[in-house]
Amino acid sequence: MSQDPDTAVRYDVHGDVAVLTIDFPPVNALGAAMKEGMVRRMRQAAEDDAVHAIVVIGDNDRFVAGADIREFGKPPRGPTLLEVQDLLEFSEKPVVCAIDGHALGGGLELALAAPFRVAASRAKLGLPEVNLGLLPGGGGTQRLTRIAGPEVALDLILSGKHIGAAKAKELGLVDEVTDADLLTAAIDFARRKADAGGPWPRAIERTDKVATADSALFEKTRSANAKKWAGTIAPFRIVDCVEAACTRSPQDGLEFEKAAFKECLEAPSRAAQVHLFFAERQAAKVEGLDPAAKPRDIAKVGVIGAGTMGGGIAMSVVNAGIACVLLEVTQDALDAGLEKVRGNYDISIKRGSRSQAQVDAALGLLTSTLDYDDLADCDLVIEAVFENMGVKKEIFGTLDRVTKPDAILASNTSALDIDEIAAATGRPENVIGMHFFSPANVMKLCENVRGTKSSDTTIATVMAFAKRIGKVPVLAGNCEGFIGNRILKIYGQEADLILEQGAAPWDVDRALKGFGFPMGLYLMRDMSGLDVGYRMRQGRIEAGTLDTSSPEYSPLADRIVEAGRHGQKTGAGYYKYEGRDASPDPAVLDMLRDVAAAKQVPQRRFTDEEIVEQILAAMANEGAKILEEGIAQRASDIDVTYVYGYGFPKHEGGPMFWAQRKGLDKLLEIVRANHAKFGDRWKPAALLEARVADGKDWDGKPIAGAG
Ligand SMILES: NC(=O)c1ccc[n+]([C@@H]2O[C@H](COP(=O)([O-])OP(=O)(O)OC[C@H]3O[C@@H](n4cnc5c(N)ncnc54)[C@H](O)[C@@H]3O)[C@@H](O)[C@H]2O)c1
Known part of the structure; x- marks a missing residue:
């Protein structure tokens, strides 16, 4: 950071109270210069005999936003957050953090290390790290649990939500909330504390809320959310850390949290979550829109x-x-x-x-x-x-x-x-x-x-x-099916054709569930009922818009309905049912063999990985066609569509992200091999070919190490 630590944190004295003002634009992030400034100013205040209390406040309409994204991926510089926190936590003079705007992530973790917090009534506090596949690794899991108890800590850290100042006071996260001038209120508060005398509270050493913690809470939380969190690491480690805050010494707890944070940072699922976090924000933006076109008010x-x-x-x-x-x-x-x-x-x-x-x-x-x-x-x-x-x-x-x-x-x-x-x-x-x-x-x-x-x-x-x-x-x-349903058609079609090649419906469902979809494709079809789709296909056959002689038309779905199997509601579809319990049905395999024999499709065995790769490669190739036609504005919009609308597992980031992580060259290889084997439905998207030829990613940016 080019900014001077001495301007990043200013020092003024109001009577006997030192005011440290963090002025590190744009968002007072925990950058190198800001942390260095905090260390210098805390030392200055400690040595200043005229000072009896210290207030830390933020400029730029906020307290501290959190980690400095400009330093992500670079070697760490300057003092650590821990060094700054130690100065607040072990200060001989009482320290009050004055919170306005947002105190999120590392910003809140900094404030929690101070003995006292005063907040403006409009302030918002939160630990949103989970949204990026992380946990609060600056002591947040330990201090929050010790201040507010494990139930509150789990709720706040696992949801990543922001809470208002009043709620924060109710939970013990702040000591005073004010509608008046924040700095004045914080200085008054600090002076009162100094006059009353120490020792000042240290959140990390508090035991009152953790001593009585019910150990069953953690197991209950893990098992209740196991399905929802499958494939991710951060939420599980958050529960472990909150538990550690209840069972370990302060130092052990902090070290446990540090190791858990590192594990989250290095997990492959994190890259997918980070991708989606930014993809979701990007998706709301429309390219090329007239800047004068303002949204109308909808009342x-x-x-x-x-x-x-x-x-x-x-x-x-x-x-x-x-x-x-x-x-x-x-x-x-x-x-x-x-x-x-x-x-x-x-x-x-x-x-x-x-x-x-x-x-x-x-x-x-x-x-x-x-x-x-x-x-x-x-x-x-x-x-x-x-x-x-x-x-x-x-x-x-x-x-x-x-x-x-x-x-x-x-x-x-x-x-x-x-x-x-x-x-x-x-x-x-x-x-x-x-x-x-x-x-x-x-x-x-x-x-x-x-x-x-x-x-x-x-x-x-x-x-x-x-x-x-x-x-x-x-x-x-x-276009027909827009982004989502157009790819869904390819997804369903490829799965149906995999059945003809020798896999059973339950094989495909197991593979898709193993990958992280909440439910298998055929179970889902059975649940929604097979008759509506059947009637639609019959209508198209009558109208001459569905070619039943095409290799892409798989008659299995129609044979199943014609056998009176309309899905779960009739006790049989792709599966047979006892109430809602599905089980594999050999009768379906017989139908499938007849269909494959009539179409002369050679039979083979599939591993779960092959099933997933075949289906996802078809989806990503169709996604590339959608991009090339301008139906989607960007590849990440397709990912957002699939994750938020179609149950695509978040920890895999969406079909386009999956393909890019695999390597677009590898995707093209799969697509070309299938094109040679199955013909037109696997025609490589021109955009995919171009990107691979140029060594670029979906967005047209050069891929590191390519070319
Ligand atoms: N069901 C889904 O999963 C889903 C998902 C996305 C989009 N859609 C689309 O949403 C639309 C509605 O689907 P749905 O599943 O809610 O159908 P639905 O059959 O549950 O509901 C349709 C409703 O529209 C009413 N209706 C019919 N004609 C009407 C008219 N002339 N004036 C006023 N009301 C009329 C019917 O009485 C019925 O209550 C369809 O275009 C469908 O393709 C459905």
Whole structure:
């Protein structure tokens, strides 16, 4: 860091209190110069006979942001965080950290080492390291546990959430909260402490909250979350560290935490989490948008259709405090939809994820109607009726007539042509796709689909709106299936063709689950029911748009339905069922052998790794085609789509990240080998070939060591 340590931390004396002001722009991060400045100023204050107490405060609208990202990956310089913390913790004069803005990660860990903390009422505190696959490795797990007890520490560190100053005071993390001038309050507080005399509290030596800790808590936390955390390391190590704070000496606990931090830092899953953290933020940005196109204010939303999707979308809207009117064709359908919404809220109250007051507030914002005129004052209408172009066009025609001229009209279609829907209106520039995922009140992804005529304002508005209702927006172009379902088709098709080559459905499911998908593909199909897909395929066969003589068409799914096996609901599908318990069924293998014999597909054995590699390589090659066509703005958007919408394991970072980590040259090798063996469906994406030829990554950046 080029900044001078003496300006990075300024020194002033107010009466008998030294004020150390951290002024290390832009965010007062724990960089080399800032830490050196802290060491110098703490020594200066210690030696200053006129000083009886010390206040540490931040400039630049915050306390301290955390580690300095500008120093990531570089050899460490300057004093360590530990050296600075020791000076605060063992100071003979009382030290008060004055917290405004954010005290996150290393910033909070610094403050926790001081004997006292005073916070502005608007301040936010948190240890968000888990979001980047890490744990608070600067004593955060040890001090927080000793101050607030293991339950609170687990909750805060495992969630990575920010808490407000009032909550922090309730938990004992800060000693005083003020609405008045923070510096004045902190100086008064420090002077009072100095007058009262020491010794000053040391969080790391406190035992009152850990002595009574229930040891079963840790095992319970690990087993309750084992599934959710599979493939990651940080959450497990966080539990270990909090447990260590309850069972070990301060020094042992800190060393245990240091080793656990190192383990997280070096874990392969971390790179994937870091990738996703930045990918999610990047996905919300739209390239090439007119800077003058500002998101419109959305005060009221209409939702058409109170079925599976409409009800969930409406819940997301009102949960964000925005008024919503739900429209249906019949009173019965409306009642059934509202009943489902209320049922979902009841479950969330029982689970403790929402309070009765929150639910009452949300339901207070939800109205319902059978009359389109009630949509007249909506700023945005989201249509979620049956996936049928005729019905959707008719609805958009009506919406065009009844809504105000600048209202945005969005469709939740999974695959239909947004331009054709937009053409049913006189305002195609205000029409766009907003593709939510089921259950829509839970799933994070919102795949916004720009039509040819969608205006920049419309795009900017739905991207901002999706974020406002707690979703992760991704922008897609208009093609069959957009980003997500287009790749899903390839995923399902490749899996079906692997079955024809000799694997059983349960082999594929085991391999995918082993990789980290929450559920196997065939179990999922059985759960959703096989008859809807069957009817859709039959319709396409009749219309002549599905070629059953193509090598890509696998008849197994149709044979299964024709045998009366419609999935879990009929007790048989790809599996056979006792209630909800699935087990492999030799009858399916017989059907599969017949299908393979009729298509003359040679049989072989697959390892789980081969199954995963074959399916993921097909997905990544399709992803490259999607990129090359401009349907996705960037490779990482495809990863975000798959992780937040399709259960792709977070610790693998998404299909494009998976491919890049494997090596794009290796991916191309697999794709070419399959192209030679299976023909067109494996045609290498031109973009993939170009990137490999140029030694570049998906984004066109040179790959280190290539070329
Ligand atoms: N279910 C999913 O997993 C999922 C996921 C993403 C997108 N989608 C898409 O969302 C849309 C809705 O799917 P769904 O699963 O909620 O369907 P659904 O059958 O559960 O609900 C559709 C609802 O729309 C109502 N409806 C039908 N015609 C209407 C009209 N003219 N006016 C008002 N209401 C009408 C029906 O009464 C029904 O309640 C479809 O376009 C679908 O492709 C579904």
